[in-house]
Amino acid sequence: MVPTPEPRRVGIVVTDDYSEAPDRDTAPLIAQLQLLGIAAEPVIWHEWTPRPDYDLLVIRTPWNYSSRTEEFLDWLERAEEQLQVLNPPALIRWNLDKVYLRELEAEGIAVVPTRWADDDAALRHGLAVHAEGWVVIKPSISAGSFDTGLLRADSAAALALGERILARGLTVMIQPEVPELSEGREKALYFIDGQHTHSIAKGALLARGGGLRGGSYQEDPQPVQASAAEVEFGEHVLAAAGRRTETLMPLYGRVDLVDSAELGTVLLEAELFEPALNLHLAPSAALALARSIESRLPQHQAANAMVG
Known part of the structure; x- marks a missing residue:
């Protein structure tokens, strides 16, 4: 009798407080992974001691990391010692501090003057x-x-x-x-395995004189089309990040840009470890991400190797 294989297990790294901004990504991603026969569940990073409980750990929405940076980096190091983590910790450590923008600028990427x-x-x-x-x-x-x-x-x-x-x-x-930013013309381009999947505009957030428009952090993501030139710009950003960190193409990434009359197309941020992917607006992207995660699972890789 052939033994039933153990289900593949994936931990989706989250936190426990989304009062400032809702996490709309984890539920649709887990649903798609389960449809692929993968046992996926959320992992609250600061409540879970790293251990080999999963075949793969996917960093997604640990959004309180910025107020607990040293703790998060220590946790990430321990997690990396126990199991495969995506996006790669080397990329995460580089991307966590926005000084990486200086390195991308040195790679020829146009960045908002800073x-x-x-x-x-x-x-x-x-x-x-x-x-x-x-x-x-x-x-x-x-x-x-x-x-x-x-x-x-x-x-x-x-x-x-x-x-x-x-x-x-x-x-x-x-x-x-940048006037175009204040007019809400920033675009976020999303990439799964280097392939552009969807784009959104989230509107202007900052009020002149300090504070946030409406008094709190409230994105209003709306699907928009990205031009071929904008997609190419995003691809160049991901390639430059890979060169700087000596890592492969990230599992996912978000490239925030704006087309400025004065500056041309410029990069605002390249979020490569915890961006809101707005999967609730792009079900096909949720499926693409789930399949990309599946392709990185050890059992799947081993099966592909035997077939090859």
């Missing part, structure tokens, strides 16, 4: 360069637009926000206001 401040003198200089102009100020490690503001560069509020970020031990990013 001044970086690691101390008070650099902060004051970075603000002074913009005189009376409006700037976006944010920390290099953040999620959900925490400690992010659209402020007059010469305002007391801008300096205070920068100083608060420095006090947290983080680098301050100072960027000029």
Whole structure:
């Protein structure tokens, strides 16, 4: 009698508090994995001690990592020692701090002009360069637009926000206001295994003078079309990230960009380990991600090797 094979098990890494922004990705992803005969379940990263419980661990929505960065990195290292983790931890560690944008710029990727401040003198200089102009100020490690503001560069509020970020031990990013961003024309392009699956526009989030529009973090994702040039731009971003980290094509990724009259097409962020994928708006992308996860499971890889 042929023994029944053990079901393949995948842990989907999440957290336990989505009061600021809902997680709309985990449920449709798990549903698609289960249809493929894969036992998948959410794993709250800070409540689970890394051990070989799963065939694969997929990092998805651990969105409180930015306030517990050292703890998260320690957990990630221990997880990597126990089992395969995707996206690769080397890519995650690189992508966690937005200073990676400087490396992508060195690779020829056009990025929103950014001044970086690691101390008070650099902060004051970075603000002074913009005189009376409006700037976006944010920390290099953040999620959900925490400690992010659209402020007059010469305002007391801008300096205070920068100083608060420095006090947290983080680098301050100072960027000029891009009119197209304030008009809500940012696009997020999603890639599964390097293939573009869908795109969304989430609208403008920041209110002039500080704070978020509507008083809280409220994305309004709407499906949009990406041009061939925008998709190609996203592909270049993923390739450059791979070169910088010496990793293979990520399982998933999100490339945030805007087409600016002044700057051309520029990168805002490349989110390669915890982006909201908006799978509830793109069921075909949920299936594509589930199949890509299946292709990375050890049993599936072994079967393919025997067939080959």
